[in-house]
Amino acid sequence: MIDIAVLASGSGTNLQALIDTPSIRPHLRLVLADRAEAPALRRAEEAGIATVSVPWSDHESRDDFSLTVADAIDRSGATGVVLAGFMRILSPSFIERFHPWILNIHPSLLPAFPGQDAVKQALDRGVKITGVTVHVVDELVDHGPIVAQRAVPVNPGDTVESLHARIQVEEHDLYPRVVEAMIQGRLPLAGASV
Numbered sequence: 320m321i322d323i324a325v326l327a328s329g330s331g332t333n334l335q336a337l338i339d340t341p342s343i344r345p346h347l348r349l350v351l352a353d354r355a356e357a358p359a360l361r362r363a364e365e366a367g368i369a370t371v372s373v374p375w376s377d378h379e380s381r382d383d384f385s386l387t388v389a390d391a392i393d394r395s396g397a398t399g400v401v402l403a404g405f406m407r408i409l410s411p412s413f414i415e416r417f418h419p420w421i422l423n424i425h426p427s428l429l430p431a432f433p434g435q436d437a438v439k440q441a442l443d444r445g446v447k448i449t450g451v452t453v454h455v456v457d458e459l460v461d462h463g464p465i466v467a468q469r470a471v472p473v474n475p476g477d478t479v480e481s482l483h484a485r486i487q488v489e490e491h492d493l494y495p496r497v498v499e500a501m502i503q504g505r506l507p508l509a510g511a512s513v
C-alpha cells in the first residue's frame with residue numbers, strides 16, 4: 320500500500336473528495352500547501368490530517384522549494400504524491416524522487432489546453448467537448464502519461480464558471496478512483512501511456 324501526500328494551493332474541493340472516500344482517508348498522511356491561507360489546509364485540519372505550509376517566498380529557488388516539500392513528504396511517511404490544484408512547478412529532482420507515484424488532475428482533455436486557464440482556453444477556442452485528465456507527472460507541465468479522462472460537453476452560453484463547475488463534478492468522481500488505484504500500487508507504466 321502507498322500512503323500519500325496531497326499538495327494543494329486553492330479551495331481544495333478535490334482534496335475533500337479524497338477525504339470523503341473511506342478507502343482513501345486512512346492513507347492520507349499529509350496535506351501541504353504553498354501558502355498558509357489555503358482553504359485546503361482548513362479542510363485537512365477538520366479531517367484530522369497533518370498539514371504543513373511551505374511558503375514559496377521563503378525559498379531562493381525552485382530547487383530549494385522542491386527540496387523542502389520533498390523532505391516534508393518523506394517525514395510524513397508518504398511515498399506517493401497527489402497534486403490537487405497545486406500552483407507551483409516542482410523541480411526535476413523532485414519528480415525523479417517520487418516518479419511514477421505522482422499524479423495531477425487537469426481541467427481539460429490533455430494534450431489540449433495545458434497550463435493555466437485551461438477552461439477559458441477551451442471556451443475561447445470554441446471546442447464542443449472538453450473534460451478532465453488525470454496523469455502521471457513528468458518534468459514537463461501537464462504532460463506525463465495519461466491515466467484517465469472524462470469528457471464534458473460545452474453548452475451554449477457556458478461561462479468559465481459554469482463549465483468549470485461541471486468539470487469539477489467529474490473531477491470529484493474520477494480522481495478518487497485513480498488515487499485509490501495508486502494507493503493499491505496499480506499504476507503500471509508502459510511507454511507514453513499507463
Ligand code: GRF
Pocket residue numbers: 327329330331332333334403404405424425426487490
Ligand atoms: C481543479 O480544477 C484541477 O483540475 C486544477 O485545479 C483545480 C483545483 O480545484 N488542477 P480544487 O482546489 O480542488 O477545488
